[in-house]
Amino acid sequence: MATVSLRKVVKRFGPLTVIPELDLEIAHNEFVVLVGPSGCGKSTTLRMIAGLEDATGGEIRIGDRVVNNVEPKYRNIAMVFQNYALYPHMTVARNISFGLRAAKLPKAEIDKKVREAAEILGLEDLLERRPAELSGGQRQRVAMGRAIVRDPQVFLFDEPLSNLDAKLRASMRVEIKRLHQKVRTTVIYVTHDQVEAMTLADRIVIMKQGVIQQIGSPLEVFQKPHNLFVATFIGSPAMNLLEGEIVAGGDGPALALGEGMVVPIPDRPGGRIEVGQKVTAGLRPEHLVADLETMSTLPDPWHLDATVTVTEPLGSEALVMLSLGGHEVTGKANSAAMPEPGHPMRLGLDLRHLHLFDPETERAIY
């Protein structure tokens, strides 16, 4: 069983505290993705699990073993680095088998493992090449091959796809997913690409300045962000944020967005809102709808007038920047019915997906 658990893990570099205190439990065979902005401590966390950095405090367990003082090679892990770190002076075959040779495995067994890994990754024809003679995607696969032959209990990936172009990244993403289905192991994967996070993860861990902001399935963190940071970090284009105030409406509380714009707040269990409270309202671009068919499903008071400022066609759909009661917001529109900049536009707000945050604590309150 390869569970991984971090308990009260602290990491300091001299006076700099990178991880104040981190708790994380990862289940057997789970695919967990760590995301967060640059410098938030994702790599540091991963390296502590790998044993490349010592934890300043706390406990790291892999399986039922505390590994704080265990050398990397005895931790049953394998790691794929962002820049692949393939040994340039060795052929692909030797790169893949390097660890096995260091462990003095019998030659027949090494050959068998290298062949298996090469087969899984489609590297059979490249085994005698050197890294300099490979494309980015091929290097990436060799790096994974080197990880696979170790038969690790835990795979660690540190931004493995960030050096690839968009197309290759998409196909390698699929390959990694397929690999995880084939070679069932626990995976901890660091990225700051949220598409990777959403598509690969069983659970996403969102970090900011060494502190976990939220842990949940991709859908959970997308639909129910715990705070403003998660709300704006996940989702592209980012969630629209509007400063407003709770006022008393016809039936129940309503949201005043300035310039006389007031929309009702649909009833939802668990909401903690009071009249008079200042709030930050969040609504994703896909929930600002312009096509008449969808709009007709929304109640009348959810319709508002806005002015188009800029349009960005993306092919099948278009992003529309709008001025809505003095706020700049982004919506999505069908590019067939693309509005012209400067024109007024009737807009439907899908308030079932409204988020409200306390501007002080930045926590979700609705």
Next chain:
Amino acid sequence: MTVQATPVDAYESGARIGLFRGNKPIRPGRIVMWTLLLMGGIAMVMPFIFMISTSLKYPWEIYDLRLIPNEPTLENYIFVLADGRFFRWFLNSLLIATLTTVSVVFFDSLVGYVLCKFDFRGRWLVFIAILSTLMIPTEMLVIPWYLMSQSFGWLDTYWGIMFPGIMTGFGTFLMKQFFESVPDDFIHAARIDGLNEFQIWWQVAMPLVTPALSALAIFVFLGNWTAFLWPLIVTTDTDLYTIPVGLASFSVEAQVQWELIMTGASLATIPTLVVFLVFQRYIIRGVVLTGLKG
């Protein structure tokens, strides 16, 4: 990546210094520069050519300063090679320069690697102490070395000739700086692959700095091959002379037989050429190694 240039970079830098300029017009500034460089080049090569030319002359012709001898002869070479002493000095030099080079390359890169890649208390103190040895000129060290050799009984031994040079502060500094260009991820990958720290240094880090190792090897070999002052002081037994010391003794004992001295000197340049040609290849090969992305 900092140091590991790709062949493309090499090409581009070649283009920048004017190797591949194609048909671009030649500016007057360039002509001046080339003329200066040419003169400098001639000034450098002339003594060398003169040395070879003199070694091919009969004694009565050596003060006739023409470059092509009237009656070229190999007699000087036959004479020098037939004299067992020269051969002996040649081997002495070869042995000492080779052992010293191997030792310097091994130990300097080991220490440089540790200073570069390991974070330990007192690291800077050690580094600065090593650097500060560079400030002391050899002439100042010769007397302490001599006294030391005397009390250890190292006078007139190979070890006595070699010991001051088996590790150098300069090489340590050079290698430390070069190891900075080896990304830590290689080391981390090797650590996960299960190598011990010595293996990581030897099997992963060293192959990545072959250009620096080659440069260092050339420096050290040439430095030791031509070393004169210390070998002269520490040896009295002619059997232990190195080439430079031996050649100098030639001039004293043979009443300045220039043609023989020049013959010896010509022969003595052969290993330096070989070393340079061999290691230069590695410098170029090392430069094209690249294992990281792009």
